[in-house]
Amino acid sequence: MQAEKVDQMVARSAAPHTEAKPELVRFDAVSKSFGALQAVRDVSLSVREGEFLTLVGPSGCGKSTLLNMTAGLFAPTEGTVTYGGVPVEPYNQKVGYMTQSDHLLHWRTVARNIAVPLEIAKLSRGEIRDRVDELLDLVGLTGFGDHYPSELSGGMRKRCALARLLAYDPETLLFDEPFAALDAQLRLKMQMEIRRIVAQLNKTVLFVTHDLDEAVALADRCVVFSGRPGTISEVLDIPLPRERDLFSIRHNAQYVQLTARLWDEMAPSAAAGEN
Numbered sequence: 515m516q517a518e519k520v521d522q523m524v525a526r527s528a529a530p531h532t533e534a535k536p537e538l539v540r541f542d543a544v545s546k547s548f549g550a551l552q553a554v555r556d557v558s559l560s561v562r563e564g565e566f567l568t569l570v571g572p573s574g575c576g577k578s579t580l581l582n583m584t585a586g587l588f589a590p591t592e593g594t595v596t597y598g599g600v601p602v603e604p605y606n607q608k609v610g611y612m613t614q615s616d617h618l619l620h621w622r623t624v625a626r627n628i629a630v631p632l633e634i635a636k637l638s639r640g641e642i643r644d645r646v647d648e649l650l651d652l653v654g655l656t657g658f659g660d661h662y663p664s665e666l667s668g669g670m671r672k673r674c675a676l677a678r679l680l681a682y683d684p685e686t687l688l689f690d691e692p693f694a695a696l697d698a699q700l701r702l703k704m705q706m707e708i709r710r711i712v713a714q715l716n717k718t719v720l721f722v723t724h725d726l727d728e729a730v731a732l733a734d735r736c737v738v739f740s741g742r743p744g745t746i747s748e749v750l751d752i753p754l755p756r757e758r759d760l761f762s763i764r765h766n767a768q769y770v771q772l773t774a775r776l777w778d779e780m781a782p783s784a785a786a787g788e789n
């Protein structure tokens with residue numbers, strides 16, 4: 515896709531609150547192969563500061579690969595990935611990455627897990643304590659700083675991992691199916707928390723999921739991928755209120771319509787056995 519086309523696409527579909535914001539992440543005609551296997555093909559996409567973008571598509575269509583390139587874990591085979599106008603290099607220090615597994619250190623308390631990036635950044639002990647307290651409060655874990663990960667519920671572990679992710683204040687958050695293993699109720703709760711925290715801290719988000727409901731519920735914009743190698747099949751605006759109650763939104767007519775549209779979009783690839 516030509517750069518002008520991407521510009522038009524962004525101008526047409528940026529979420530209202532981000533229309534005047536600068537572009538942060540940009541994929542220009544990006545393809546990525548691993549040996550003979552092409553994982554993504556000709557992806558062009560632009561993400562503005564403060565945008566909550568979800569990426570949805572069948573497994574194996576290259577969603578994680580796109581996040582990995584944003585983080586600078588590997589380079590595209592063709593095309594460019596830029597961050598803040600500069601080609602991404604190993605490693606992109608402006609992003610924080612959260613995956614399905616939380617990688618909490620079981621021998622450290624919650625507070626000391628959250629402190630890891632702060633220790634690496636060589637903050638003083640007092641600074642670390644203050645920042646950890648602030649983060650515990652932000653993610654709703656006040657009072658649990660002295661607990662060990664094994665004493666936490668699944669949702670609390672996610673909160674702890676989220677606090678650690680936020681500790682060094684990354685500008686952009688990359689989420690790769692972080693709630694896939696949670697039960698429906700807990701997932702809903704964590705989705706609400708993510709939207710609250712992201713809005714409060716004004717973060718930019720690229721959130722990968724294969725859950726179509728989640729993709730609509732969370733997003734300002736939803737990028738739909740299909741095929742192997744994965745290509746963008748559609749970019750959906752999600753014109754739901756910025757302040758949304760993710761529980762009641764399930765009954766919102768627009769929400770229902772958008773998820774139905776996504777299901778229609780995904781159905782051909784599911785029928786073709788791409789999952």
Ligand SMILES: Nc1ncnc2c1ncn2[C@@H]1O[C@H](COP(=O)(O)OP(=O)(O)O)[C@@H](O)[C@H]1O
Nearest residue numbers: 548551552553572573574575576577578579580
């Ligand atoms: N580091 C890698 N080395 C080799 N192949 C990979 C690597 N990462 C991903 N792939 C392959 O690229 C394709 C897309 O993978 P991935 O980005 O993980 O898809 P998704 O996240 O959408 O499920 C898959 O066929 C996968 O096996």
Ligand SMILES: [Mg+2]
Nearest residue numbers: 577578579690
């Ligand atoms: Mg993946």
